[in-house]
Amino acid sequence: MDLHPDLAILERTELFRDTPAPALRAAAGAASRRRVAAGETVFRQGDASAMLYVVVVGRLCASQTTPDGQQVIIRYLGPGEVAGYAALAGAACYPGSVTAVDDTHLFCWSRVAITQIMREHSAVAINAVALIGARYHELQLRLRELATERVEQRLAHTILRLVAQAGRRTANGIEIAFPLSRQDLSEMAGTTLHTVSRTLSAWEEQGVVRSGRRRVIVAAPDTLAAIAGAPG
Amino acid sequence: MDLHPDLAILERTELFRDTPAPALRAAAGAASRRRVAAGETVFRQGDASAMLYVVVVGRLCASQTTPDGQQVIIRYLGPGEVAGYAALAGAACYPGSVTAVDDTHLFCWSRVAITQIMREHSAVAINAVALIGARYHELQLRLRELATERVEQRLAHTILRLVAQAGRRTANGIEIAFPLSRQDLSEMAGTTLHTVSRTLSAWEEQGVVRSGRRRVIVAAPDTLAAIAGAPG
């Protein structure tokens, strides 16, 4: 049906889905491409927010660094998701850094181009509202978890979210489909790598998870959900 | 200049500022009004997100409640700010509750009406993106604080934010211009009212703040900023 394969990709992204054909064509026409190898940086916290990115294949990690060098992982981004929303929202600088955790293929637009597309195609702007709204909601949830829950519960929630987002069925359970260290988990759950290691060890003993060097496999998602839900 | 006083109000709100006249007129035409007395609820967590609100005068508090009844305060909302962004973003239910902390006067639109306005006036949709983007950024910052800082620093940051948002100059310093209990502060900073009370007592001794029953006055904003910034 589609003459241009880019259109088929775009219409599956969170920013351009259910958008009329002219909007898709405008987006495809203005898009550039970029490849980023695993470990490389897409942009850095504080850089001028010149570009908006959409993941085509691969996976990115959005993080924030404190003045004294501590990191917090905001989110992982998979295919179809937007990175650099600051360029959408009109912020001057990126509030965090984005790096690739796998080799990644991106579409990108200049801030001017994407603003123009939103102005001319309100469906895209409305998708942008929905998308940032969903992220906002997610962050509210995490804020609540961080403010009210114990480390074990937070870690369970964190892993369950990763499973929902990037889980892959295997013989032993559901594997999180990208490399993920104890340190990474601690930076998502707001704790230390030591506590994560201890907790995973305990869970491993109970048969809830299997894990190794930068790998996590959830053997019993229900038990994990129970841990996440229970006050104790 | 303006024949209709509503237009003058709308063009100062974060959602409609810098928007062309037809968009303002459409918004004014579709708006309803609502008054809420201090302590009353605008909407509840889980309600269908039928309406979008903009504060005209007064102040609201957006909070979230955990299944076991603990509350977290997400944000206070002053004149010009939007409540119920779920209706903008297309979420089915409100993710949190909103109540009035002062007698408050609101404009409101049905979800259908505001969606229609965004569709026909992309400037409004673009403002919505900017507005939710700014909130998202703010939440990222709080997440980072909660994950990396000590209670005293978090509380200092919390109070400084409130001062920036609703500070009123007085003889003794800058007063937060709405009733704010220790419990409220604890629900914002992710701690207990006991710890907040102890911390404020200590600060009072150092002359950094003056405080009383649901009142907080910051006498030395610079010292507070130093506490917020310093690791110790």
Add this chain to the structure above:
DNA sequence: CGGACTTTTGAAGTAATTCAAGGGGAGTGG
């Protein structure tokens, strides 16, 4: 097989919560 990175685990330390009790202000009703 060397070397860097990741993970594990023990022990000590501590920030903050929880438990507990009392005090004070503001508003209300007699």
Add this chain to the structure above:
DNA sequence: CCACTCCCCTTGAATTACTTCAAAAGTCCG
């Protein structure tokens, strides 16, 4: 106007969940 009541705030003491410090053991890669 005074007393009663309801909140809200304060402060001590005990407890604990988690961090910090420290060292060692795996694991992957060239």
